[in-house]
Amino acid sequence: MKKHQSPRELLEELNFCVIDLETTGGNHENDQIIEIGMVRIEKLQITDEKNLLIDPEIDIPEFIQKLTSIKQKDIQGCPTITDVIEEILDFIGDDIIVAHNISFDLPFLNSVLRRLGRPELENKSLCTNVMTKHMIPEIMSSNLTYMSQLFEIDHNNAHRAYDDALATAKLLLKYLDIFIEKGIKKINQLYYPRNKFELDRVHFDRSTSKEEILALVKSNNSSMLFTFKGERGLIMAVLPLERPIEQTQILETYLDKDNWHRLTIKLMRPALDGILQFNNHYLKYPQENKEELLKYLSDYYELSEPTERKSTENIDFILSHHLVKDQIIVYNFLNLNTHSKHIFKFPAQRKKLINHLNSLSRKFENQQKGKKKTTLNEEVKPIVENFLHLSLTQNNYLYLSRKQLKESESAVLKLIEEFTNSARDVYHFPTNHI
Numbered sequence: 137m138k139k140h141q142s143p144r145e146l147l148e149e150l151n152f153c154v155i156d157l158e159t160t161g162g163n164h165e166n167d168q169i170i171e172i173g174m175v176r177i178e179k180l181q182i183t184d185e186k187n188l189l190i191d192p193e194i195d196i197p198e199f200i201q202k203l204t205s206i207k208q209k210d211i212q213g214c215p216t217i218t219d220v221i222e223e224i225l226d227f228i229g230d231d232i233i234v235a236h237n238i239s240f241d242l243p244f245l246n247s248v249l250r251r252l253g254r255p256e257l258e259n260k261s262l263c264t265n266v267m268t269k270h271m272i273p274e275i276m277s278s279n280l281t282y283m284s285q286l287f288e289i290d291h292n293n294a295h296r297a298y299d300d301a302l303a304t305a306k307l308l309l310k311y312l313d314i315f316i317e318k319g320i321k322k323i324n325q326l327y328y329p330r331n332k333f334e335l336d337r338v339h340f341d342r343s344t345s346k347e348e349i350l351a352l353v354k355s356n357n358s359s360m361l362f363t364f365k366g367e368r369g370l371i372m373a374v375l376p377l378e379r380p381i382e383q384t385q386i387l388e389t390y391l392d393k394d395n396w397h398r399l400t401i402k403l404m405r406p407a408l409d410g411i412l413q414f415n416n417h418y419l420k421y422p423q424e425n426k427e428e429l430l431k432y433l434s435d436y437y438e439l440s441e442p443t444e445r446k447s448t449e450n451i452d453f454i455l456s457h458h459l460v461k462d463q464i465i466v467y468n469f470l471n472l473n474t475h476s477k478h479i480f481k482f483p484a485q486r487k488k489l490i491n492h493l494n495s496l497s498r499k500f501e502n503q504q505k506g507k508k509k510t511t512l513n514e515e516v517k518p519i520v521e522n523f524l525h526l527s528l529t530q531n532n533y534l535y536l537s538r539k540q541l542k543e544s545e546s547a548v549l550k551l552i553e554e555f556t557n558s559a560r561d562v563y564h565f566p567t568n569h570i
Contacts, residue, residue, distance in 0.1 A: 143316040144180075146323065152177040152262070153231035154308060156300040157241050158204045160192050164247035168192030169217055170206055173297030174227050175305040180312060182305055186227050187298035189214045204295045217248060230259060236280045236304045238263035262326060264307050270329045271311065272336065272566055276463055276481040283307055286461060287567055314569070335569035336459060337402040346391045349399070353380045353387065356570055358459065358563050359404040361413055362387065364396040371417045372396050373425045376410025376433075386432050395422075403570050405563065406456035406465060406532065411523055412474040415516040430515055437522040446524035448472070448510065448517065453493060454524075455534040455552065457559045460566070464556060466492065470500040470538075472510040482556045489552070490545055497538045531558055 154175040161167035170192050176184040189206070191214045201207055235241040238261050246256040268278040280303055284291035289306045293299035315326065318333050325332065332339065340349060353360065362375040373390055377383045390396070404410050414433070418426065439445065451469040458465050458479055466478045466489070480489040500506065512520060527533055534555040540548050 143320045146320060147312050147316060148179045150323070151229075151231040152234050152305075152308065153228045153259075154234040154301050154305040155228070155241055155245070156235060156297045156304065157244055158200075158206060158295065158297045159244060160194060160196055160200055162240070162244075164244060167244075168194055169244070169248060170196060170200075170211060171204070171297040172224060173299070173301035174224070175301045176227070176231065177305060177309065180309065182302075182309075184227075185298070185302070186223075187301075188220055188224070190220060191216050205293075206296075218252065221249070221252060221254070225254075225257075228257070228259065233257065233259045233261040234264060234304065234308055235261075236264045236283075236300065236307070238266075262308070264304055264311065267311055267326075267329060271314070271333055272460065273334060274336070274458065274463075274479055275460060276479055277484060280304060280307070282481075286565075335566045337400055338570050340399045340401075342397055344399075346388065349391060349401075350384060350388070352570070353384065353401070356403065356568075357381070358565075359407045359410055361402045361404055361410045362390070363400045363402070364390055364393075365398040365400075366395055367397045369398075371420050373421055373429060374414045374417050375429065376404075376407065376414050378407035378410070378436075383436075389428075401570060403459055403563075403565065405459040408454070408456060408467070408520075408523065408527075408533070409465070409477070411516070411520055412467075412477075415474050415511070415513055415520075418513050418516055430519075433519045434522075437519055437526060439522050439525060445518065445521035446528065447521060448512070448524075449508065451524070451535060452538050453496070453536040455536065455555060456532060457556075459563060461559075461561050462556065464489065464552065468496050469510070470496055470508055471504060472508075472512060474511050482552060486549055486552070490541075490549060493536070493541055493548070494545075497541055500538070531555075 154177065156173045157169055158171040159167050159169050169190050171190060172188050174186045175182055189211055191211045193216060196206065196208055196211070233242060242257065242261055249256055265278050268275060268283060280300060281291060281294050283289075284303050284307070287307060287310050289303050291299060291303040314335065315329070315333060318338075320326070338352070359376070359378050360380045362377065363371060364373045364375070366372050372395055375387065375390060377387065380387065411433070414429070421429065448469055453469060454467040456465045456467070462481055464480050464482045466480065468478070478492060480492070482489065500508075534551065536548060536551070
């Protein structure tokens with residue numbers, strides 16, 4: 137990065153060629169390209185496009201015809217790869233090659249070049265699929281169709297090379313805008329976007345003003361988790377706030393303390409997740425912070441009648457909506473490990489989800505001998521139980537029991553489907569992100 141060069145200027149210098157291949161199959165030695173779509177990006181804008189149907193000179197398998205809608209008759213009279221390879225290479229030039237599954241497209245294209253007796257491409261390459269998994273760590277499905285839905289990108293003809301390349305180009309442009317927002321400083325951060333460019337979290341150090349942090353908090357309406365770390369990375373406090381805009385007083389208290397050196401703010405959909413994270417590090421907090429945080433959360437989730445608590449002993453499973461649309465979190469109260477959680481995309485992973493619930497039930501009965509286990513600290517447990525009681529009237533959580541599973545898996549799946557469909561996408565994540 138040149139001196140005084142802004143993040144936008146840094147990325148405007150880069151040229152990208154987004155590609156997508158449709159092929160007769162995945163065998164690099166025998167299969168052939170039947171279509172290639174290419175989109176060029178210069179100065180953060182789409183400047184050129186090319187789409188070529190190619191005669192593979194072999195039969196297109198029936199399942200490929202169904203997948204791509206490219207029929208054998210569609211490629212009759214089209215040029216062969218030998219006829220168009222020069223045109224393809226000229227279009228790509230020295231640009232950074234981008235694909236949503238670069239581990240397939242680029243090696244396949246290079247295998248074709250080898251068969252033609254040409255040198256392989258040595259361009260730098262990027263994969264928007266890999267970028268997605270770094271930038272949205274808890275994403276359960278990162279296929280192009282789903283990412284287009286989440287980022288509100290038009291993508292009507294999946295598995296057609298031009299449409300996939302164009303959707304990938306638009307996704308890349310959205311990611312490049314995010315890199316600019318988050319202050320990219322080096323080009324290699326595009327290739328390794330960890331620990332700085334996640335869309336559900338942001339990091340600050342002491343040089344950031346309290347006013348800037350509070351302004352960011354007030355600009356987002358989701359629950360948040362604030363993790364304060366000391367000079368050597370030790371966790372000083374974990375502060376879960378269900379409604380941060382209404383709870384800025386306690387946040388300011390911790391921002392004003394002089395013993396933190398790094399702050400991470402993480403977006404959450406279920407506030408329960410924040411309380412469980414608070415529990416995870418509870419024993420590590422300095423005594424003063426421990427007492428202060430415990431009192432704050434106890435007061436915030438205080439019940440008028442302590443006997444009204446939703447006892448964790450009476451809970452088997454709790455399901456919650458995830459920040460990512462159509463994703464479900466499963467909390468296992470049969471053996472509650474607050475350091476881990478299980479996330480499923482529904483309905484795509486409905487079978488996997490029901491098998492997971494059945495597996496947890498069997499483990500409880502066979503290995504735990506019907507005895508519940510939990511990593512909840514005794515001081516934190518009443519807060520969790522109060523919170524759960526207060527949440528009973530909301531549609532944010534679905535309670536399921538082993539008995540329901542045994543009686544009817546289909547009925548449980550119907551409940552989960554109704555619960556999923558009831559979710560309002562109020563956060564519009566990741567289009568809206570922190």
